[in-house]
């Protein structure tokens with residue numbers, strides 16, 4: 749992957765043969781790193797740009813988010829795309845996504861992963877930030893030994909995710925609680 753800068757304490761996918769990830773990061777001018785609890789305010793700012801936001805949805809709980817971010821394994825990991833283009837504000841976080849993993853008994857206890865909360869800051873869209881995050885999410889899922897990484901999206905984004913290898917996996921169902 750792209751060379752990690754001074755603030756990229758834990759570069760995502762660095763132990764993998766992540767050629768697609770490296771290329772995506774280079775194209776977007778970002779490096780990926782894991783979020784830390786200190787990143788929670790910025791992650792919250794980005795998540796406010798996530799759409800569609802269900803009306804009346806409870807806002808993210810910053811404390812439990814910080815705890816989830818600190819835990820990292822085996823639950824949910826939050827990835828950040830950090831701007832490294834020349835002249836960029838040092839360490840500016842342009843986008844985020846989260847990767848959750850779950851052990852499936854029906855698959856002999858193997859892991860399946862899920863990509864959630866992909867968002868790029870409005871001012872930085874269209875330069876490949878989410879592409880880098882998608883490749884990073886796949887690398888992270890592979891690192892965890894997952895056999896697949898699922899996601900849910902609005903139909904108009906299906907073609908976009910298809911560029912990174914996601915295919916239609918049939919009907920998605922939800923029971924709101």
Ligand SMILES: CC(C)(COP(=O)(O)OP(=O)(O)OC[C@H]1O[C@@H](n2cnc3c(N)ncnc32)[C@H](O)[C@@H]1OP(=O)(O)O)[C@@H](O)C(=O)NCCC(=O)NCCS
Pocket residue numbers: 797798799800843865866867868869872873874875876877878879880900901902904905908
């Ligand atoms: C979708 C999103 C993450 C893409 O981020 P990005 O960093 O601009 O993405 P990239 O630069 O890698 O790619 C841009 C591509 O996304 C496509 N795209 C972005 N939003 C789209 C939308 N609402 N419908 C269809 N395509 C869309 C663009 O057309 C572009 O396509 P191209 O590569 O063929 O030109 C960003 O628009 C965003 O944060 N949207 C709001 C949150 C959201 O909807 N997240 C997805 C949750 S599943």
